[in-house]
Amino acid sequence: MLQGRYSMKKLKNEAELLKKALTIGEKYAVNRGYNSFSATNSAKDKIESLYRLLVNDKLIQALAVENEDQPNMKHKLALWIAKQLPEGHELLK
Template identity: 80%
Template sequence: MKKLKNEAELLKKAIAIGEGYAKNRGYTGFSATAAAKQKIESLYRLLVNDKLIQPLAKDNEDLASMKHKLALWIAKQLPADHPLLK
């Protein structure tokens, strides 16, 4: 898996946008004390369930791979001239 440029910032953006998407889908929201790991896994599973991203292979379903998938997802959603993609 090739690391993306600005992957950490893309992941933060993916979590923020993903939380909004989850709320629009009826999810009650994440608590203020929810760990980043919980948010990442929940958002990953929601996006896979809605067929917005392809699921990882069962043997590759780890936190690092989920983070990478979320970063890839948001990178594809952003306009080409977005500062995080440069």
């Protein structure tokens, strides 16, 4: 069995995809009945909250517990939004 860190291939435009995922993810959370994030919520808190919501709603597959860290959560959110965008979207080029 393989041990060690989760290996993730960085996406092209990953930082921009993450920003888009946070924007769309927050709208999704509000539509689900959650309060929107306040200006005082850190990006770290937003990322973890959205990651956990999407896992809970079975929209993304959970990371292994030992791999649940910020870089991997960010990557999962970027992958999620990349799959939601239409083919040919500027962030997918």
